[in-house]
Amino acid sequence: MSTTTPTKVTKPSKPLRADTQRAEAENRLGRRLVAPAVVIMLLVTAWPMLRALYLSLFRYRLTTPDDRSFVFLGNYGTILSDPLFWRDTWNTVLIMVITVGVELVVGFAFAMVMHKIIFARGVMRTSILIPYGIITVVSAFAWQFTFSINNGYINTWFDWLPFIDPDTNWFGDHWHAMFAIMVSEIWKTTPFMSLLLLAGLSQIPEDMIEAAKVDGATWWQRLFKVILPNMRAAIMVAVLFRALDAFRIFDNIFVMTRGAQNTESSSFLTYRQVIEQMQLGMGSALSVLLFLTVLLLAYLIVRAFKVDLSAARGEG
């Protein structure tokens, strides 16, 4: 995937004689081939998003349809001045920053081990893919039971820690519950992170590191001066995808706390307004805001790493 340059198809459509007809035919064919995929992608995203934009201008609830009224930007005003919205946004950002940070460090350590290891590679690859492939809801249940006050082993195993005793109720207050949610999230997604980082790591020529070693660079110097800078694209892709994924966190919260103890995320708030409260108007406004936030976030991350995304994706 990485050494694509030699085999990359030279563009067949730019022959010396300007055969515009042929180019036009190819153009048409290309468009026809991508059309079905594009239609399906737009059908389920662009159209509903426009509809959300429209609905967000109303006070509209499914169970009291007679009360529907046009409020223009009123819903947005309500949301943006609402402490609940900001609390949930803060929760989401916190979860995103902490989980991605931890995943990056642990994932990198895993990648280093996998890079160095010369035995049991298949076993390790299989093991690391299991958390990746496991259903998030299953992971959430597994960790909910792990932390459960009656059925979990955490309180028994870690009884000796000063802040854990047999009666520690992990879902009884905000920070404990947030911790449990983040553990499940980190457990499931670190493998993905480590695989991406491993791919980046194997890109670095061994002799580059050897040369640094010969020059007397310490392990830390080699890490920060040679290894990490050469993995920038891989790190960026990993961070971008994981961050946006973490920002949309929903499954773990739904299963573990249902949003109790103020552990709600932005996605959960939106879901609750739309599906549980059937507030289509307010919920749509939240949907639009969530979408804009994700766009902004993606933009910020790409800017922060100063990498052309399509280039990183292998697209010239």
Added chain:
Amino acid sequence: MATSKRGNVLGTWFGFALIMIWCLLPVVWIISLSFKSPAETTAGSPQFFPKAWTTQNYKDIVDNPDFTRALLNSFGIALSATLFSVVLATLAAYAIARLDFRGKRAVLSLALAIAMFPVVSLVGPLFDMWRTLHLFNTWPGLIIPYMSFTLPLAIWTLSAFFREIPWEMEQAAQVDGATSWQAFRKVIVPLAAPGVFTAAILTFFFAWNEFVLAISLTSTTASRTVPAQMSYFVGADPFNPPYSQLATASVVVTVPVVIIVLLFQRKIVAGLTAGAVKG
């Protein structure tokens, strides 16, 4: 030098052990929990392994029509979404890798934007649309959005694979007297198949895992998939979640994942990292 090398080996072993514990401990825990009797978990059973091993949970779960139905839904929906998504993505990826056409960048940007899309944002309007189109609580009601959200991943993975196919071999085969269909079937298909297969696995994982749409766009066992069904699991005791039964259900839905991983681990890793590391 020798000691530092031994230290390295020890460190690697240590890291290996750590990774194995990290990845497998929760899995072993869920398996162990699935062999505890419901009475044991209701009364509270904080020890890791069961006091008395029982296979009753597995018998119960197989006899639970809601669960088996959800399993059928999950397979049906995930496989259909995978099939349709991969076929459409193959066409698109072929065009992107091989043809020059206007709007190529737009297609890629669209795919990228959709890969980042907050699924929850769509739940409201989709629910509203699906209930007017009578797609609410049906298989297509889930298959269609699953296709949209897996297409980006499939298109990227496939175009990365397709770009590496030495297409000129096809021409060579034709020169050697093969018809273009033969050349396609004998030369290109075997080269492209692994990529298509990898994209299919990743797509299947997504559809198998999806939860937000599964709980929002379904309301009965007619179309509820396993993750959604599990979150509404009701045991014999209506007030306590049936821990051991949930653990059993978890083990059962994880089995296909483990099988796929065991068989195709190399392909999955290749697919996950395809195109992600250039630069």
Added chain:
Amino acid sequence: MPDSPPGPARLVRTGPVRVTAAAAVLALLAALLTACGDDSGQVTLVWYTNPDPGGQAEVAKRCSTDKVKIETEVLPQDTGQQRIQLARRLAAHDSGIDLMSLDPPFTAEFANAGFLAKIPDSLQSTLTEQSFKGAVDAATWDGEMVVLPFWSNTQVLWYRKDAARAAGLDMSRPVTWDQIIDAADELNEKQDADKTYVGVQANKYEGYVVWINALIEGAGGSIVENAEKGTDAKIDIDSDPGREAAAVIQKLADSSAAEPDLSVSNEGTVLPYLYPTSGGKVIRNAGGFLVNWTFVYTNEQALTEKSVAEGGITKKDFANLGWTRYPQTVADQDSRPPYGGIGIGVSQYSAHPEEAMDAAACVVDPENQGLNAELTGNMPASSAGYAYPALRKIYPADLLQLFQDSVDAAAPRSSTPYWSDISGAIQSTWHSPFAVNQDTPEESGTFIVDVLKGRTLQ
């Protein structure tokens, strides 16, 4: 590379495109078709029930005839989730629901949204006569009975006789929340292991609001006044009764009588605390007190069939189970126990409205109410249902009397289409119970009004 257009492209275009499109259309059609029903002579009605140990399924069988077959589908356990599942399908005008078991707090909302078919006047008057007054009140919206009262539930104070005796409490007279919390506290101090509790339901869910509502009503207050005004209803939680309720919650949360998982407790999680064990035996003079629905009696009785190691209790332990009227919020003021239960709603969008109404009438027949109570521990909504012989065998006479007295004295949650908003707003402001204080009623009063007016999210 030669300049001819790529060979496979042609193949790709003429082959798979059409095949795919055709396959997709076929698959969609097939799936749509399977969603439609089958045709045999018998009409099949679908009854969505709340989870129970099989009582409603049995009643469905009994009410099925050659012409009408009633099938049951089980809803999620959480009442909030039950409401969501049903409301979304009804909003989609789904004809796949004929009958539904509705919890009182959502009855008004469903009726107001036009989801419920009108009950014929003659049936309404029969049912009004037949049912307890509390059950009729809970089934009524806008002067009209909108669901058929099926079973009525209420909470009583369950307690361990040995613990009450050890604490020196006279249980023959009404007790207050203060008294039982103090009693549990004292026992915990004496035994230096905190194994005596006052069990309540305080997870962030409807059950917590049940408790809060009962506390406020017990102090002579009411959360919602003139509920028929919808979003303009008067919210009266910021009042002396509201503060009395907050005081009880605060006192319990701060005491050693609170269960360790108080903030996530529900009707099920509180049960094991009644009979805490140590060294394979139920601890004497511990466990304490528990407010909970009527099902506790049969539930604990069933536990005597299991060994203590398996989470069971001995017959002697079971003999220690006592019951009395729900505790008073304020001394010498009669308590208002919570009201729960199920009314049968007939869907407005049912394809067989007449058959469905007849089936509903059959379901709520006192005989069937009795049968359901026998199988589930969910007590009838009528005194005729209580006359069911099997119930006399299962329950002690004084307990049956206590249940009926409690239903009579019960305070239902207000009937308003906006109950889910009000309840959600109460949950947001009163949860966690550890954070409740004397300012909570005021905060929640303002918050509920803001939510009703659409000025804030919740």
